Amino acid sequence: MKPPRFQYHAARTIEEAIELLARYAGEARILAGGQSLVPMLNFRLLEPRALIDIGRIPGLDAITGGPLVTLGAMTRQRSAEESPIVQTALPLLREALRWVGHLPTRSRGTIGGSIAHADPSAEIPLVLLASDGSVTVQGPQGTRDIAAVDLFESLFTTSLVPGELLTRVHMPAMPAGTRIGFDEFARRHGDFAIVTVAVALTPSEDGSTARANPESGPRYAQVRLAASGVGSVPLRLTAAEAHLLQHGTEPASLAAAAELAAAAADPVGDANGSADYRRHLLKVLLERTLESTVRPTAKRLAS
Amino acid sequence: MSDSTHQVSADQLDIPDVDVALTVNGKAVRGRCEPRKLLVDFLREDLGLTGTHAGCEHGICGACTVLIDGRASRTCTTLAVQAAGTQIVTIEGLARDGVMHPMQQAFHEHHALQCGFCTPGMLITAIDFLNSHRNPDETEVREAMSAVICRCTGYQGIVNAVLAVSRQPPTALPE
Known part of the structure; x- marks a missing residue:
């Protein structure tokens, strides 16, 4: 459980780091904080010829x-x-x-x-x-x-x-008044998540959330929804976004949007959950997160 | 790890050691090591500070946690060379003039350790957490302390100790 041997370079400038990357022609790895890279080195999942440390380049943390x-x-x-x-x-x-x-x-x-x-x-x-x-x-x-x-x-x-x-x-920058929601399901807090959802709902520029009729719930000018764990890359949930823009945010609309999101996802099953399980998690997490974002009631976990 | 087919390129056979100069528990120290040396091994082997424990060696268990520039950090996922120029506080730096740090005292009073292997990481993590979060509730303490795994599963005493310190007036971090 120790890293393999590698050449180490602490780049002083971005240009130097790029020059080093070229010199090693794909056989060097960039070292930033190391919280993913160093475990992979410890496991010998990677054996790069060199590490290029960008942690000492001034201004790169602004x-x-x-x-x-x-x-x-x-x-x-x-x-x-x-x-x-x-x-x-x-x-x-x-x-x-x-x-x-x-x-x-x-x-x-x-x-x-x-x-x-x-x-x-x-x-x-x-x-x-x-x-x-x-x-x-x-x-x-x-x-x-x-x-x-x-x-x-x-x-x-x-x-x-x-x-x-x-x-x-x-x-x-998110416009003032934007409501956000974020939730994930993992076996333990801090573990790699099985499914994660992110929600951002922005009212129109005057800050209002129009109501077409009293039953439709607040209507937002911009709806941004995304999920991970339901494919090989993070996924924008565009069908669900369009639904909420058009139909507002009353509970039935949120449920329909969550169904649309789940239908659009194409997860791959693994040891942490089958494809069907992940699709189900996406639907449940998205509906729940939307509900608590639109109509916050429970005490949120303080940060 | 043996692998007869693995080719070691020429430049890997000639890897210069690196200088690592840093401040540990208020004292300027320096050493020389391979660039691949993990900070936890540097602290233990080169500096003789064996209070920092190497557990899982991939950033999960938290036993190796120390303060780097005031922030709790894993030393098994940090290279020694990355810590050059930083200020580090290890478990050995918590007591002052024979008087335990308030967190150590609370662990003592609340029976917050059994075998003691995770204790250095627990103490360091708890100190950083309380320095950056005022008046946490029990849920927040449990979430924060989930950063360190206790295989004796003696979590209740640990949570009680951290909550007890959180109710004391703020204490200064050792430099």
């Missing part, structure tokens, strides 16, 4: 506010969780971070590392997708932005090409 919030790739999950910018502008990320591993793993684990790792059960990639976020990557050819919807290709696989480094993560 969080900047504005209409588009930017988090440097090396932002520790714990720092994001405690950031006033995140607390105000990215409530969905703030809530989701509470579910990422445990406090001691969040002290070291990073926002960019989790996204680049693209674990299909991870919370941060799910939030990136649900938030219409994007990432900036830099490589020998320069920099480019990749929208979340184009980023996650398969299990542990992103659309970064070899030699590219994820440097920044962007999420649009």
Whole structure:
């Protein structure tokens, strides 16, 4: 249970890290917080020729506010969780971070590392997708932005090409009044989740939630729903979103949206749950989370 | 791990050791080790601080937790070289002048340890948790302490101890 031998480089700049990536031609791994990479090394699941540590690159852990919030790739999950910018502008990320591993793993684990790792059960990639976020990557050819919807290709696989480094993560600030919900089902808190759902409901610009008739429940101008654990990548639940936009949020509408979400999902069963079980979990979790988001009653777990 | 087909490339046979200079329990220390050396092994083998325990060695059990720059962190999923330049507090750094840290005292009073293997990680995690969360309720304490696994399953005493300290006036973290 010790890592294999590897060359170690502490990059001082992004450019140096990219140059090192090129030098090792796909045989080096980027070390950010190490909370996924080091266990994989301990298990000898990976035997890279070199690790390129980006933890000492100045400024790569900065969080900047504005209409588009930017988090440097090396932002520790714990720092994001405690950031006033995140607390105000990215409530969905703030809530989701509470579910990422445990406090001691969040002290070291990073926002960019989790996204680049693209674990299909991870919370941060799910939030990136649900938030219409994007990432900036830099490589020998320069920099480019990749929208979340184009980023996650398969299990542990992103659309970064070899030699590219994820440097920044962007999420649009959620409009004031946005209601968020986040829930996951895992065998124990902090374990890899079996199914996770993320909900963000934004009222129209004047802050109102129109009611077509008294029975239809509040109607939102923007509905964003996503789930993980029901496919090899996080999934945007577009049919359910369209349903809620059109039919409002009374209980029968939420149930119908959850049915639509489950029907659209194509999970793969594994030791943690069959495909049918995951589809069922998605339906139950989504309906429950929508209900508590639209009509909060129970005392929420304080953070 | 033997693998007769595994090819070791030339540059892997010649891997320079790295310098690791850091502050542990208020004292400046330095060492030299392979880049692959885990922080838990560096603390135990190079610095002789065997109070930090290596349990699962993949970030699950929490026995190896120390404070890195004031934050509870797993040392089995952190390389020693990553900790260069940081300030670390281990279990050995909690007592002051022979007086136990209030969390240690509470563990003593509430019978919060049996075999003691998880105790260093429990104490460090509890201290960081209470420093970053004021007046937690029992559910929050249980959720936070689920970061560390006690195989004696003596959780009730641990939860009682953490709750007892949470009701005391805030105490300063050891530097």
